[in-house]
Amino acid sequence: QGQEKLSCNPKKENGTHVVLCELGNPMKAGAQITVDMELSVSGLEDMGDAITFQLQLRSKNSPSPTNASVTVTVPVEAQAEMELRGNSLPDTTVLPTSWQGVEGSRRLEDHGIKVEHVYELHNKGPSTVSGVTLRLAVPHRLGGHILLYLLELGTDGGMNCTHHPDLNPAQV
Numbered sequence: 001q002g003q004e005k006l007s008c009n010p011k012k013e014n015g016t017h018v019v020l021c022e023l024g025n026p027m028k029a030g031a032q033i034t035v036d037m038e039l040s041v042s043g044l045e046d047m048g049d050a051i052t053f054q055l056q057l058r059s060k061n062s063p064s065p066t067n068a069s070v071t072v073t074v075p076v077e078a079q080a081e082m083e084l085r086g087n088s089l090p091d092t093t094v095l096p097t098s099w100q101g102v103e104g105s106r107r108l109e110d111h112g113i114k115v116e117h118v119y120e121l122h123n124k125g126p127s128t129v130s131g132v133t134l135r136l137a138v139p140h141r142l143g144g145h146i147l148l149y150l151l152e153l154g155t156d157g158g159m160n161c162t163h164h165p166d167l168n169p170a171q172v
Contacts, residue, residue, distance in 0.1 A: 078127040
């Protein structure tokens with residue numbers, strides 16, 4: 001009929017985390033009880049895509065040899081909002097109309113004006129993330145001609161980077 005809060009106590013039993021909730025004593029025969037439980041579980045980042053709970057109802061008054069348990073599987077979905085920020089240094093680059101690249105040269109200035117693109121990937125939460133893949137497409141050719149000469153690619157913060165096959169082809 002009415003709603004009341006349960007008294008629940010977490011404990012460890014046989015290396016397993018157990019939450020024991022007292023439903024009431026004494027309980028009338030044939031009583032039906034609905035229990036809504038909200039559990040806060042931390043460290044789910046490495047749990048995969050689901051977490052499994054074993055639920056069991058036991059009576060202290062009439063122990064049952066079966067003590068049937070129910071397995072409940074709850075999908076785990078991490079929520080994290082990612083934000084990509086980027087800028088170019090300098091903001092704008094204009095090549096003179098008469099400028100020509102020098103074929104076979106190993107000097108940077110013979111391949112154009114240096115433009116540095118910096119991208120930052122931020123996790124705005126609320127969950128932590130791992131195993132994120134960022135694919136960044138850079139238009140380096142236009143009509144069979146070099147548009148941007150890709151010189152180098154670097155990362156900070158313990159990330160791995162797969163280098164573009166056309167990275168620094170003239171070994172400048």
